[in-house]
Amino acid sequence: MKRTYKVSPKKIGLRTWSKQFEKISTETISRYRYYNNGEWGIYLSPPATFMVYGMRELKRLKFDNSFEALRMWGFVFNETERLFRAKQIGKKVIATMGDLGVVPILVMSFPECVPFYPECLWWTPFFKESTELLDTASKLGVPEATCFSRAVVAAFHKKAYFPKPDLIIASTGASCDDYSCVMQTVEDMGYEVFWAEIPYRKSPEFFLNKPKPQILEKTKEGFVYPKILEEHLIREYKRIWQALFKLTGVNNPHRLVDTIKKINTLRRLVMGIKRMNEEAPIAPIPALELMVIEFGNLYGYADFDEWLEIVEMIYHLVKDRVAKGIGVLKKDAIPIAWVTPSADPYLLNLVEECGCRVVTTEYVINQALVQIEEDIEPLRALARAFINASLIGSTEERIKKIKEKIVKKQVKGVLITNMLGASHCAMETRLIEKLLSDVPILSIDVPAPFGITQQIKTRLEAFVEAMR
Amino acid sequence: MVLGIDVGSIYTKGVLFEGKVIKKIVLRTAYKPKEAIEAVKNALSGYEKIIATGYGRELVADAYKIVTEISAFARGATYFNPEVKTVIDIGGQDSKIIKIKNGRVVKFVMNDRCAAGTGNFIEKIAHALNLSLEEFGAMALKSEKPETIDSLCVVMAETEILSLIQEGKKIEDIIFGVCDSVIRRINGIAGPLGIEEPVLFCGGGALNPGLVRALRRYYPEIFVPEESQFVGAIGAAMME
Amino acid sequence: MKDILTPRERFGMLVIDEKPDRCPVIPLITSHAATVAGIKLKRYYTNGERMAKAQITAFEIYQHDAISIFSEVGLIAEAMGSEFNYPDDDLPVLKKPALLNGLHDKIIIPNPRKSKRLPVYLEAIKYAYRSVGDIVPILAYIPAPFTTGMHLLPPEKFLIETLKRPDGIKIILDTILDVTKEFCFEVINAGALPIIVDPLASGSVISPAIYKDVAMIYEQKLIDYLHRFDFDVILHICGDTSPLLEYFLQTSADLISLDRVNMLKALDKLSHKIRLIGNFDTTTLLLSNPEEIHKTAGMMVEQLKFARKGYIVSTGCEVPIKTPRENVMAFIKAGKEKGWYWV
Structure with missing residues (x-):
């Protein structure tokens, strides 16, 4: 874990990073590569490179100045290229959608199969400060009222953001209805879509007055759930497994056991980073970088092994900073909780600029944070881990953790960002406001690309003033 | 100083x-x-x-x-x-509802992007009816009961008002109805935050007697500083 | 066929070895943009915002696939002390090279953000990037050290010195290289992809030996610098470069823009490793009529579009300043029609 330059932690702009990049040796640059390819797999480039290739928002973002963060950003931004290269060298590229981190585990258990999330493209219009993808989606019949994930429809049409997937697995049901609309449109465009169903996590009480008595189970964390829920999930996972078997001609359940172990390693590291971030007196890592790390839990940005190394490196960086009592924000930054991620990365910057510090989050991706049991039958373990996570449950369950933090005074306010059109999130705001009535709450509708206005800044500042 | x-x-x-x-x-x-x-x-x-x-x-x-x-x-x-618990500010571009305790903000909400619930809405309607803001406010005071205007959108509200005029409804009732719709929008924006009395009403909107009257229908304990x-x-x- | 991709997306696919909807069509529309925008050339090359606006106007009319920030190759030499005249209706003309009296004269180490017309370029890049950078790549043409050297000394003297005092010339070229790198750094951080132009390293001007021993070495070094950023580097050399084709592989450029070269030969010798750009004859573009241009350009595209590593439809050199609009349009139309890949 050799670091190539030493800096004290700070948030820096794109130009400063380019200057810092000049100090890195060419030998170091060629050391980091995805799919271990020395010709096109090199990814250690500064944000300026991606800015030149069209990511306009990078011009005004601030980043963590560590080498570790540089490595992470280079890797993450290379994803489009990486997916095309995967296909070029004969790997199978599998689109997984709406499943919240389980299907990629199945996919990775088949040789030379690379999972990716087309919906993660919703970031693209913001990073590019461009409405091109959203406008194209509108032209293709997915209107404005649909959430930003509609960018996916345009991407399938343009074929320039990821290669044609060898298999598209779309999960629907208790995940997000807009993804489902989006994928139906993709299907209408002539793509074959394999549908899977995510059940709603009903509480045992739900079944109390039903004629058919239910067998109840308990997860390791003590969550009681009806057994049919688990059975439903296992049935769906088996169908997906069969589809992957049909595609690859390979059927080796031992690989799934190994994948789960690897996934658990990653999740442990990320949980560790999150915990250190929560507990340290000074924020060791910016909210934006932390969110990118959390998203990586879903599928490792299409090269899991490389991603695991990157996260491990960041884990040690954070540990080191915490031990030294140093970090990227001021000591008096106000701790807040953040519900649902913002599609616009700039907002994460802005929140910190206004004097906040994000100590805890309630994201869709929390689903991919829980440990998967390693000592039971693997498909069952996947189902149980999924049930144990938060998203598919009720709002009340989802924000239980935040409530605890408010009571303990670890959080002084709650920020909720809504994505317009994402109905799930939109309806939730009011509920959350009701449930968390003891602290200042600010809810913001994330506007279209380039739409963060003075008014939004004013509200953020007033939110901070109210907490001070 | x-x-x-x-x-x-x-x-x-x-x-x-x-x-x-x-x-x-x-x-x-x-x-x-x-x-x-x-x-x-x-x-x-x-x-x-x-x-x-x-x-x-x-x-x-x-x-x-x-x-x-x-x-x-x-x-x-x-x-x-010093007793005020809620501040309602209806401005030209946006509106705010601020809950306060000992002169400090406890919570606040603002309207998003849209003219509904702002002074802009009143101005546009007054303009469409060819009235000055003073005339608009004065007429609202003459109303017996407000007509119901359901449209939140200023463009749609214009159409709605036009049809009320064609139905022969009294212009002062329509105008008071417009004021009432702004206040109902304010209630909507406040949502679960709630509006606790006493209320201090300020901003350009507080200069409009029609809006003050409409607000008082919901919150008798309002206070408009000179x-x-x-x-x-x-x-x-x-x-x- | 109607375009499916934006120029930005199209270029993005090309550089990762994927076939876009069609070949990118990037005629070298540089100072010609001033004609399109109806402004005097002097305003174009002395005012960044004007330069950008002219380029954007040209882009809106022609719908080609890149914005080109460029006027002439004296740019860096000027910042290093060579003097230029600014005619109203023509490009800057070299008045007095910085090293007029020989290598012992003083050269200036410029500030890449402030000296002479360097900020004009940076301003133009920033403006264009802000305004259309999401849909179209912004290319900034950077003179390679050899070409800049030929503007610091009187050209014939420079060539003589390369033979007589190679060490002295090496020091000059090393300095130019550093300055050029620093300027590239600013260009990148302003939002443009640097493309290297080395017109005076052409086979029409120098021998293959001087190219190999002097010009190419510095092209390579500049390309290496840009490769560290993971950029795909375009190298443009005008004139007849047939004898240099083999060397182009050694420069490690990713895209090579050719002028008076038999492209079938280039296809054979280079296309397995380098993407080709070129090479419609600019005299024909200036003097011929739209029908003829459409026809011959179409034939060229059909011949070259299946180049192994990819192909960009382009002119061999800069589009002449006074080229009629219809001619450029006919060229672009042919490129778009015949360059279509997708079924």
Whole structure:
């Protein structure tokens, strides 16, 4: 874990990073590569490179100045290229959608199969400060009222953001209805879509007055759930497994056991980073970088092994900073909780600029944070881990953790960002406001690309003033 | 002595303050906020420091402190009535509902992007009916009962009003209905935050007697300060 | 066929070895943009915002696939002390090279953000990037050290010195290289992809030996610098470069823009490793009529579009300043029609 330059932690702009990049040796640059390819797999480039290739928002973002963060950003931004290269060298590229981190585990258990999330493209219009993808989606019949994930429809049409997937697995049901609309449109465009169903996590009480008595189970964390829920999930996972078997001609359940172990390693590291971030007196890592790390839990940005190394490196960086009592924000930054991620990365910057510090989050991706049991039958373990996570449950369950933090005074306010059109999130705001009535709450509708206005800044500042 | 400046989108307000308002002035911002700020500073000389608030607060280069209008309104409200629990500000571009406790913001909400629930809505409708704002306000006071205007959108509301006129409804009732719809929108924006009395009503909207009357239908305990335009500037000056 | 991709997306696919909807069509529309925008050339090359606006106007009319920030190759030499005249209706003309009296004269180490017309370029890049950078790549043409050297000394003297005092020339070229790198750094951080132009390293001007021993070495070094950023580097050399084709592989450029070269030969020798750009004859573009241009350009595209590593439809050199609009349009139309890949 050799670091190539030493800096004290700070948030820096794109130009400063380019200057810092000049100090890195060419030998170091060629050391980091995805799919271990020395010709096109090199990814250690500064944000300026991606800015030149069209990511306009990078011009005004601030980043963590560590080498570790540089490595992470280079890797993450290379994803489009990486997916095309995967296909070029004969790997199978599998689109997984709406499943919240389980299907990629199945996919990775088949040789030379690379999972990716087309919906993660919703970031693209913001990073590019461009409405091109959203406008194209509108032209293709997915209107404005649909959430930003509609960018996916345009991407399938343009074929320039990821290669044609060898298999598209779309999960629907208790995940997000807009993804489902989006994928139906993709299907209408002539793509074959394999549908899977995510059940709603009903509480045992739900079944109390039903004629058919239910067998109840308990997860390791003590969550009681009806057994049919688990059975439903296992049935769906088996169908997906069969589809992957049909595609690859390979059927080796031992690989799934190994994948789960690897996934658990990653999740442990990320949980560790999150915990250190929560507990340290000074924020060791910016909210934006932390969110990118959390998203990586879903599928490792299409090269899991490389991603695991990157996260491990960041884990040690954070540990080191915490031990030294140093970090990227001021000591008096106000701790807040953040519900649902913002599609616009700039907002994460802005929140910190206004004097906040994000100590805890309630994201869709929390689903991919829980440990998967390693000592039971693997498909069952996947189902149980999924049930144990938060998203598919009720709002009340989802924000239980935040409530605890408010009571303990670890959080002084709650920020909720809504994505317009994402109905799930939109309806939730009011509920959350009701449930968390003891602290200042600010809810913001994330506007279209380039739409963060003075008014939004004013509200953020007033939110901070109210907490001070 | 402190100079509180509230640089709004339409008017720039200034007060010289030392325990109480010593002198005050209001000028049009008119897309030239920097000039308006200078003019206010010249007119109200003798201050030791400036505290700035409002949309253009960051343009006050020599400000000792900069605060958002939300905190400033909350503090300013206590100058008029220390008991106030909610501040409703209906401005030209946006509206705010601020819950306060001991002069501090507890929670607040603002309307998003849309003209519904702002002074802009009233202005557009008055314009469509060919009335001045004064005439509009005066007519609302003559109404017996408001007509129901359901449309939140100003464009759709115009159509709705047109058909009410064609049905032969009284113009003053329609106008009062428009005021009522703005207040209902305010209720909607407040949502679970709730509006607790006593309420201090300020901003340009508070100068419209129709809106005051409509608001009073829902919240009898409202209080409209005579210097309602200056709540922000006074509040800023008090945040020394 | 109607375009499916934006120029930005199209270029993005090309550089990762994927076939876009069609070949990118990037005629070298540089100072010609001033004609399109109806402004005097002097305003174009002395004012960044003007330069950008002219380029954007040209882009809106022609709908080609890149914005080109460029006027002439004296740019860096000027910042290093060579003097230029600025005619109203023509490009800058070299008045007095910085090293007029020989290598012992003083050269200036410029500030890449402030000296002479360097900020004009940076301003133009920033403006264009802000305004259309999401849909179209912004290319900034950077003179390679050899070409800049030929503007610091009187050209014939420079060539003589390379033979007589190679060490002295090496020091000069090393300095130019550093300055050029620093300027590239600013260009990148302003939002443009640097493309290297080395017109005076052409086979029409120098021998293959001087190219190999002097010009190419510095092209390579500049390309290496840009490769560290993971950029795909375009190298443009005008004139007849047939004898240099083999060397182009050694420069490690990713895209090579050719002028008076038999493209079938280039296809054979280079296309397995380098993407080709070129090479419609600019005299024909200036003097011929739209029908003829459409026809011959179409034939060229059909011949070259299946180049192994990819192909960009382009002119061999800069589009002449006074080229009629219809001619450029006919060329672009042919490129778009015949360059279509997708079924």
